[in-house]
Amino acid sequence: MRRWLPAILLALAATGLARADEPAGAASATATACAVPHEQITGPRSGERPLPLLSGDPAHGFRTACSVPWSTLSPNRQPLPVLACFRGSLLQLPARAVCPGVSGPLWVGSRWVKTNEPQGPAVRADQARSAAQASCEQLQTGAYAATRDYHYTCQPAQRDLKANPAPAEAAKAADSPPAPAPPSAH
Amino acid sequence: MQGLRNLLWRLREARPRLVREGLHSLLLAAVALFFLNFNVYGTASPSKRYSQDLVYAWLGDEPWLYPRALAASSHGTAARPHVTVVMLDERALALRGARWPVPLGFHSQLLAELEVLRPRAIFLDFLLLDPDSREDICELLQLGARLRGEGIGLYLGVTRPEDLAPFDAAGCRAAQGGLMRAAQVFTPVSVQRQADDSDFVGRRYPFEQRAEGAAPGSGLPSAAVHIYCDATADPAACLKRLLADMPPNAGFELAWSPQGDPFNQRWSQAPCAVTVSPLQAVLNRPALPRESRCPPVATLFASALLSPAEDAALGADNQTLFNLTEGAFLMVGGNFRGSGDLFTTPLHTLLPGVYYHAAALQNLLAFDGRPKVRKEFRSPKLFFYGFDLVVLWLLASIFLWRQRWLQRVQPLTYGPFELSPAAREWLAPVVARFPTPAWIVASTVLLVLMAAYHSLQLIAVAAIILTIVLVELRVARRGEIRERIRALILYVAAMGVSLLVIALAVWVGYTQLRLPPGDWLGYLTFAAFGFFIAHAAILEFGRRVDELHLARLAGGAAP
Numbered sequence: 001m002r003r004w005l006p007a008i009l010l011a012l013a014a015t016g017l018a019r020a021d022e023p024a025g026a027a028s029a030t031a032t033a034c035a036v037p038h039e040q041i042t043g044p045r046s047g048e049r050p051l052p053l054l055s056g057d058p059a060h061g062f063r064t065a066c067s068v069p070w071s072t073l074s075p076n077r078q079p080l081p082v083l084a085c086f087r088g089s090l091l092q093l094p095a096r097a098v099c100p101g102v103s104g105p106l107w108v109g110s111r112w113v114k115t116n117e118p119q120g121p122a123v124r125a126d127q128a129r130s131a132a133q134a135s136c137e138q139l140q141t142g143a144y145a146a147t148r149d150y151h152y153t154c155q156p157a158q159r160d161l162k163a164n165p166a167p168a169e170a171a172k173a174a175d176s177p178p179a180p181a182p183p184s185a186h
Numbered sequence: 187m188q189g190l191r192n193l194l195w196r197l198r199e200a201r202p203r204l205v206r207e208g209l210h211s212l213l214l215a216a217v218a219l220f221f222l223n224f225n226v227y228g229t230a231s232p233s234k235r236y237s238q239d240l241v242y243a244w245l246g247d248e249p250w251l252y253p254r255a256l257a258a259s260s261h262g263t264a265a266r267p268h269v270t271v272v273m274l275d276e277r278a279l280a281l282r283g284a285r286w287p288v289p290l291g292f293h294s295q296l297l298a299e300l301e302v303l304r305p306r307a308i309f310l311d312f313l314l315l316d317p318d319s320r321e322d323i324c325e326l327l328q329l330g331a332r333l334r335g336e337g338i339g340l341y342l343g344v345t346r347p348e349d350l351a352p353f354d355a356a357g358c359r360a361a362q363g364g365l366m367r368a369a370q371v372f373t374p375v376s377v378q379r380q381a382d383d384s385d386f387v388g389r390r391y392p393f394e395q396r397a398e399g400a401a402p403g404s405g406l407p408s409a410a411v412h413i414y415c416d417a418t419a420d421p422a423a424c425l426k427r428l429l430a431d432m433p434p435n436a437g438f439e440l441a442w443s444p445q446g447d448p449f450n451q452r453w454s455q456a457p458c459a460v461t462v463s464p465l466q467a468v469l470n471r472p473a474l475p476r477e478s479r480c481p482p483v484a485t486l487f488a489s490a491l492l493s494p495a496e497d498a499a500l501g502a503d504n505q506t507l508f509n510l511t512e513g514a515f516l517m518v519g520g521n522f523r524g525s526g527d528l529f530t531t532p533l534h535t536l537l538p539g540v541y542y543h544a545a546a547l548q549n550l551l552a553f554d555g556r557p558k559v560r561k562e563f564r565s566p567k568l569f570f571y572g573f574d575l576v577v578l579w580l581l582a583s584i585f586l587w588r589q590r591w592l593q594r595v596q597p598l599t600y601g602p603f604e605l606s607p608a609a610r611e612w613l614a615p616v617v618a619r620f621p622t623p624a625w626i627v628a629s630t631v632l633l634v635l636m637a638a639y640h641s642l643q644l645i646a647v648a649a650i651i652l653t654i655v656l657v658e659l660r661v662a663r664r665g666e667i668r669e670r671i672r673a674l675i676l677y678v679a680a681m682g683v684s685l686l687v688i689a690l691a692v693w694v695g696y697t698q699l700r701l702p703p704g705d706w707l708g709y710l711t712f713a714a715f716g717f718f719i720a721h722a723a724i725l726e727f728g729r730r731v732d733e734l735h736l737a738r739l740a741g742g743a744a745p
Contacts, residue, residue, distance in 0.1 A: 045504050052298035058283060063291060064298045064329055089281035089493045109299060111494050111504070 034085030038115040041080045041091060044070035046112045053099060054107040058086055065106060066099035073098060073108075082115065091115070206732065211586050213728055215578035219571065222578075222708045231384040237707035238389065238439070239532040246443040246533070251696075251703075254552045256447055256484070267306065267417065267551055269544045270511055271485045272518045277496070278488035286522050290314065290322040294329045296518070297340075299491055301332075303511035306417065307339035309409055311377060311519040311540040314342065315349060324358035330371035331360060339416055341409060343377035350374055373416070375409040379529060379542055380437045388529040390437035390560075391546035393429050403429040410546035413515060414555060424555060431565045438557035439702035440545050442533045446480025449510060452499065453487065454480040477535050483517075483544040484510060517544040558702040573699060577691040581684050581713045588680035592673055605654065606670075608661045684713035 044051060050067035073093065074080055083105070084092035090107040099106065197204075225231065245251045255268040274296070279285060284292045293310065300308055330340050344350065353368035360366050376395035381388050396405020407415070407425060415424035446458030456479035486507070490497035500507040519540020520527065527539040534541075549557050561570040605613070617625055636642045659667065688709045695701040 045502070046302055047503060047508075049302050049304070052295075052302060054295060054298075061291065062282065062295060064294045064325060067298065067301065087281050087283065087493070088495045109492060111299070111491060112302060 034088045038082040038085055038091055038110070040116050041082060041093070041108070041113045042116055043077070043079075043114045044112060045114050046070075051108050051112050053093075054090065054109075055099070055102045055104055056107075057105060062090070062107060065102045068098050079116075085110075207586055207590075208583070210728055211582040212579055214582040214586070215575055218578045218582065218712045219575050222574070222705065222712070223571075231382065233708070234704035235382055235384060235387070235389065235532075238702055238704045239387075241703040241706055242442045243444050243533055246441065247445050252441040252443055252552060254441075254443060254482075254548050256449075268514050269483055269547050269551070270305075270514045270516055271481070271483050271540055271544050272300070272488055272491065272516050273485055273538065273540070274488045274518065274520045274522075276522060278492055281489055281492045281496075286520070286525070287316055290318045290326045294322070294326045296488065297326075297329050297333060300511075300516060300518070301329075301336070301338070303508065303516070304513070305338060305511055305516040306513050307341065307413055308333070308516045308518060309341040309343075309375070309413060309543065310372075311343050311409070311517065311543060313345060313349070313377075315345075317352065320356045320358070323353055323356040324366075327353060327356075327358045327366045327368065327371050328360070331366060334371060339413065340372050341375050341413055342372040343409060344374040344406070345377075347374050347406060373412060374406065375412045376406040377409055377539075377543065379539070380435070381530070386530055387532050388542055389440055389532055391440055391542070391549070391557075392435070392437040393432050396434050398434050400434070402432050405429075405434075408546070409543045410550055413547055414550040417515075418555065428555065433563060436559070436563040438546075438549070438559050439704075440549055441552070441558065442531065442545070443482050444478055444533050446478050446482055446534075447484040449484040450480050452497065453485075453490075456480045477533060479535055481534055481537055481541055483541055483548060486510060488518075515547055517547070519543075553700075556700055558696070558700050560702060560704065570699065570701065573695065573701075574705060577687065577695075577709060578712065580687045581709065584680055584684050584687065585713070588676055592676060606658060606662055606666065608663075608666075609654070609657050612657060612661045681714065685710075688713065 048069065050069050051073070052067045053065040054062040055065040056062040071077075073096070080093055082091045083094060086092075086107065089110055091110050091113065093106045093108060095105060097103075242252070255266045276286070279288060279292070282292060282295060293312070293314070297308065333340055342350075347369075350368040350372065353372075358366045376392070378392055378395045379388055380390045380392050382390065391410060392408050393411055394403070394405040394407045396402075403426060407429070411425070411428055415421045415428065418424045445460065446454060446456070448458055451458045458478070458480035460478060487496065490500065491507075494500070517540050519538055521538040528536045529539055529542050531537055531541070531545075561567065561574075564570050620628075632646070636646050658670070662670070688706070691709060692703070692706055695705075696703065
C-alpha cells in the first residue's frame with residue numbers, strides 16, 4: 001500500500017492540475033447553453049446600424065469578424081435559423097461568407113437581433129409550471145444553480161456596486177425576497 | 187444743493203471716525219481671514235472640506251450650483267453631451283466565457299458592441315499591460331482604427347506614454363498595408379487619482395500627470411481633461427488654458443449631486459431620487475454623510491449590453507439604450523471583486539474608479555470647461571486671498587456698525603443674548619435651594635445624556651431658550667424688554683445685510699472666480715458668531731493702542 005500511495009497522490013494532483021489549466025473557453029455544452037431557447041432570428045434590433053459579428057466557437061474562443069447590416073445577412077429579409085447559442089449572449093448564424101477573410105461559424109450578439117422561440121403547448125405549460133415553482137441563482141462563473149423545477153425564464157436578482165458587502169448587509173440581503181425579474185423581450 | 191453741501195460737510199467731519207472704524211474692521215477681517223486659513227497640522231482642511239460637502243449635500247441638485255446633464259433617457263433627448271458609464275463585471279465576462287484579467291480579444295469584442303451605440307468617445311479605464319498575442323493586439327488596433335475612422339474618439343488609461351510600446355512592437359498593419367501605431371488609434375491619458383490628506387476622499391481631479399519641475403502642460407493630461415478638450419472646437423487651446431500656470435499636484439474640485447442618475451433606478455436597490463424635508467433632516471438625519479449608493483452618472487452594465495435577458499427593458503428596438511448612449515461619452519470601467527479599484531466619494535460612499543473620471547468629465551461639461559479650483563492652486567495666489575479679505579472686511583464693517591448702533595440705542599451693559607442681571611438674581615436663589623453636589627450631579631447627568639443622544643440636544647436647547655425667555659419676561663422691566671427686542675431686531679437686520687454680502691460673495695467667488703464652496707460656511711460663521719469672539723480681544727487692543735498714540739501726539743512726542 002505504501003508503495004502505491006505516492007503514485008495515487010501523484011495521479012490525484014495531476015487530475016487537479018489538469019482541471020486548473022482547463023481553458024475558460026472550453027466549457028461544456030450544458031454550461032454554455034442558452035437560458036432561453038431561440039429558434040429563428042427574425043430581424044435586427046439595431047435599426048440600420050451594422051451588426052457586429054464574431055467568429056470562432058465556445059471551445060476556442062471568439063474573435064471580432066466584421067460589422068454588416070442586416071440586409072447583408074438576410075438579403076431577402078427572411079428569418080435566419082439559430083444554429084447554436086452561447087450563454088444567452090451570442091447566436092450562431094448559418095455559414096455565409098459575409099466577412100472577408102473569415103471562415104467558419106459566425107455569431108451575432110443577442111442584444112442586436114429579434115428572435116422567436118419554440119412556443120409549442122408543451123413548452124408553454126412547462127415554462128408556466130417551472131416559473132411558478134423554481135428558484136435559481138446565477139453564479140459568478142455564469143453557470144446557473146437551481147432547484148429541480150428550474151426553467152430558463154428564471155432571472156438573476158438586482159445588483160449592487162459595492163465590491164464586498166459587510167457581513168451584516170449580506171445577511172440582510174439574504175433574508176430579503178429576490179427582486180422581481182424584468183419582463184422578457186423574447 | 188444745500189442738502190448736498192450739508193452731507194459733504196458732515197462726511198468731512200466724520201472722516202477721521204470713518205477711517206478709524208474702517209481700519210478697525212480691516213484688522214478684524216484680517217484676523218478672521220487668518221483663523222479661516224489657520225492650518226497647523228492640516229486643521230483647516232477638514233472644516234473647509236466639510237463646508238464644501240455640506241453645500242453639495244444640500245444644494246447639489248440646484249442647477250445654479252451644479253448644472254449637470256442627466257442621462258438622455260430621462261429627458262428623451264440626446265442633444266446635450268452627457269456621460270455614461272459602462273460597467274464591466276464578472277457577470278458580463280461570464281456571458282462571453284471570459285475571466286478577469288481578460289485578453290485583448292475581449293476588449294475588441296466589447297468595442298465592437300459599443301460601436302453599435304454610436305457614442306462620441308470611448309474611454310477604457312483599464313491598464314492593458316499584460317502581454318498578449320500579436321493576433322489579439324492587431325485585432326484591437328484594427329478595430330480601434332475603424333472606430334476612429336467613424337469619428338469615435340478612443341482613450342486608453344496608461345501609467346506613462348511608454349505603456350503603448352508593446353502595441354507598436356507587434357508591427358500590426360492596417361488594411362491598406364501601412365504600419366499601425368498605437369498612438370494613432372488610442373489617445374493615452376493619465377488615470378492617476380488624488381485624495382484629500384485629511385480624510386482620503388476623492389474631491390479633487392488632477393489636470394495632468396507630470397514630474398516635479400516639469401513645465402505646465404508638458405505632462406500626460408488626465409482622462410476627463412483630454413476627453414473634454416478634444417470635444418471642443420480648439421482642443422489645443424483648451425488644454426493650454428486648463429493646464430497653464432498649474433503646479434504639478436494641482437487639480438479641480440468635483441461638484442457632486444446627492445441624487446443618483448434616474449436611469450440607474452432600473453438596477454439600483456437604493457433609491458436614486460431621495461427627497462428629505464428640512465424638518466426631517468434636522469430632527470432625524472445628521473447633516474453628513476448624506477450618502478446615496480445610487481451613482482450620479484448613468485450606468486449601463488456590460489452584461490445588459492451583451493445579453494437582453496439581463497435587462498430586457500431597454501426598448502423593443504433598443505431605443506432606450508440608443509437614447510442613453512448615442513453621442514455620449516462612454517466611460518468603460520470594471521467592478522470586480524477584490525480588484526481594489528474603488529474610491530471614496532463625499533456623497534456616494536465607495537464607487538468603482540471609473541466614476542472618478544466620469545464625475546470629472548461631468549463637471550467639465552457642466553461648467554463649460556471652467557471647473558472650480560482651490561485658492562492654493564491659483565495664480566496670483568494673493569489676489570484670491572485678497573478677495574476673501576474684502577468679503578470679510580465688509581462683514582466686519584456690518585458687525586461693527588451694528589455694535590456701535592446697539593451701544594447708541596441700548597444703554598444696557600450686557601449683550602442682547604446674555605442673561606440680564608435681574609434674571610441672574612432670580613435664577614440663582616432657585617438653584618441655591620438644592621445642595622451644590624445635587625445640582626452639579628444633575629447638570630452633569632443631563633449634559634452626558636444630551637451628549638449621548640443627539641435628538642435630546644435639540645429638545646434641550648429649545649427648552650433652555652424658552653425657559654430663559656420666560657424668566658426674562660417675568661423679571662425684566664418693560665423698558666428693558668423693549669430695548670432687548672430692539673437689539674434683537676437690529677441683530678437680525680445686520681445678519682440679513684451680512685447674508686446679502688455673503689450671497690454676493692458666493693456669486694462672484696463661485697461663478698466669476700471659480701472658487702469652490704469651501705469658505706462659505708466660514709463667512710457665515712464669522713458673520714453670526716466669529717466676530718463676537720475676535721472683536722473683544724482684537725479691537726480693544728487696537729483701541730488702546732489708538733488712545734496711546736493720540737495721547738503721545740497730544741503730549742508733543744513723536745509717534
